[in-house]
Amino acid sequence: MKLRRVKAIAVKESLQIVRDPRSLMIALLIPLMQMFMLGYGINLDIKHIPLCTYDREMSQQSLGLLKRFEASRYFTLRKTAQDYAELTRDIDDSSCTIAIVIPAGFSQGLNDAGTGTVQALIDGTDSNTANIAANYARAVISGFSGDLQLQAIQRRGGTVQTLTPVDVQARVWFNENLESRNYIIPGIVALVMAIVGAQLTSLTIAREWERGTMELLVSTPVKPLELMLGKLLPYFAIGMLDAAICLALAVFWFDVPFRGTLATLLFTTSLFLIVVLCIGYYVSVSIRSQVGASQVALLLTMLPTILLSGFAFPIDQMPVFVQGITYLVSGRYYVTILKSVFLKGAGAVELAVPILCLALYAVALVVLAARSFRKTLD
Amino acid sequence: MAGGAGAQIIVDGLVKRFGSFVAVDGVSFDVARGEIMGFLGPNGAGKSTLIRILCGLLRPSAGRALVAGIDVTEDPDAVRQRIGYMSQKFSLYNTLSVLENLRFFGGVYGVPRDRLEERIRFAIDMAGLAGRETSLVATLAGGWKQRLALGAAILHRPAILFLDEPTSGVDPESRRRFWDLIHTLGAEGVSVLVSTHYIDEAEYCNRVALITRGRLIALGTPFELRRRSLGAELLSIEREGIANAIELVEKAPGVHDVAVFGSALHALVDDAATRAPALVAYLAGHGIAGATARRIEPTMEDSFVHLVGAATRARGDPP
Structure with missing residues (x-):
């Protein structure tokens, strides 16, 4: 592997992103919109x-x-x-x-x-x-x-016993006011990251096939792994920027208490971002059309993350069979991590299991994505 | 000129099938160092498929292809390092500037950093793009884009260049200029394999391979192809509305083949000197008076049409 080639591709990809308003919009506006729409739209507290x-x-x-x-x-x-x-x-x-x-x-x-x-x-x-x-x-x-x-x-002039015989002294931990927003918003951050991350990379290979630039690219000595790294690097930067926007909105706009450390948050967010970027890349390699790839990427990330990550619907209330499936959803681990980091202030030690699972997931997807690209037109 | 240890490209019995369709059907040839080899044939003849196999983009179904002495199926990346490729469809990045495209391909081909600026300068001068370095490629006219693509393909000084219909859709002035560039590269020792469907361009090549329906039906210098492949002499028969008499001329004695060329008929005959007056008389005898017949030098087009027709008849395919 030559870093020179990785860099050449990363620079080229960044220039293309900067000059393509559509991908820039997907990258920066969509997460903002989704945070506001979902943040206000999904509210499980029933009042009024x-x-x-x-x-x-x-x-x-x-x-x-x-x-x-x-x-x-x-x-x-x-x-x-x-x-x-x-x-x-x-x-x-x-x-x-x-x-x-x-x-x-x-x-x-x-x-x-x-x-x-x-x-x-x-x-x-x-x-x-x-x-x-x-x-x-x-x-x-x-x-x-x-x-x-x-x-x-x-x-009637009687006296009243003011003490109830048995009383419950309930004290709620972590989400003291039982605000559903406090546990929904971290989940929404995960959802937005999953959708946007996979969308970002779902176009990258398909676009080269559609525009005919791939034919020349595969005729060069570039290696599949170099191509993947060069293409993912700029999107990783954008993805981390998106994560920062979403997390900042969660804390400063939606007032979700943040009790963990920034280090844990950034580390786990990078892991999850690698997973979703690789999903998008893999889809883009497999489906050589931009529209098709974008739709499949959306389907693969949005549905499982909404339904099976436990972001709004508790996993332990699902049928055992479905619970088993949730272990295959990367969002499940990230949602668990985000909620714990935000509300419980959990660190890497308490979260060792989900972090490890997410890391394994990331490694598996990097390998899958790297192997998926074949330098041939057959 | 061809063959031997100096050959940069050696193709032996190459076959490519797509399902039941045979795109390349047992093609063999070789290209020497500094030679400009033209692939001439109609659209869909298999020229692009052949070039793609030689660039390592498609795997052959059978046969062998050595490029720069390397088997394309065994080490395609080593082949890619030594070749430059211009695909039929323009495939540089439209949203990048001239300079950015060249830097990108320089990086991808691993052109040494200390040589890169010099190579880019050379490519820009060669393509006549000086002053347009920062223009987005999308804003360039067709001929400029084509020369830029050629410049990008030779940044790493490849020994072999594959150009797939590089001049299609480009104005004549730009085409001439492009061919001058190809000859300059050939003179420097670069082997160039260039496909075209412009018959006149075949004349600019050192050797020409005629390809139709996946088969190589003739191979030689333009001169050889024009002369020997015909094995006969050529008459041009001219008269108003003569094209309608093609079937009549076909049946005339001593005529091997007839084809329409513009407003005239070109007839292939065994002996021009005796057949020319005989044909005029034959036509007059069939009610077509006033035709003229004169011997002409066969062009590439005559040769091509004749050879394709002969190959088609030999295989019993419909024309």
């Missing part, structure tokens, strides 16, 4: 559930209960309906997810029998949101009933 109310009584007590719903940060009052038809329409057209109906005679029942019923109609299309909405509604209502009981006992 659209609420619709129908108060058939309009008593002081019914209004008091509805006030509690309005005050809750989990609900946002969208509408006060005047009849059932209006309510149904609102759920049908999804302008509200949950509707609370207070029946006529609600307060009378409370006063006479000491018990009352409230109806909750929930749009179950999204079962997860429906479940959470129902639980939040129960919590609001049980708070309301607790206060009613308290008042009743106090009115």
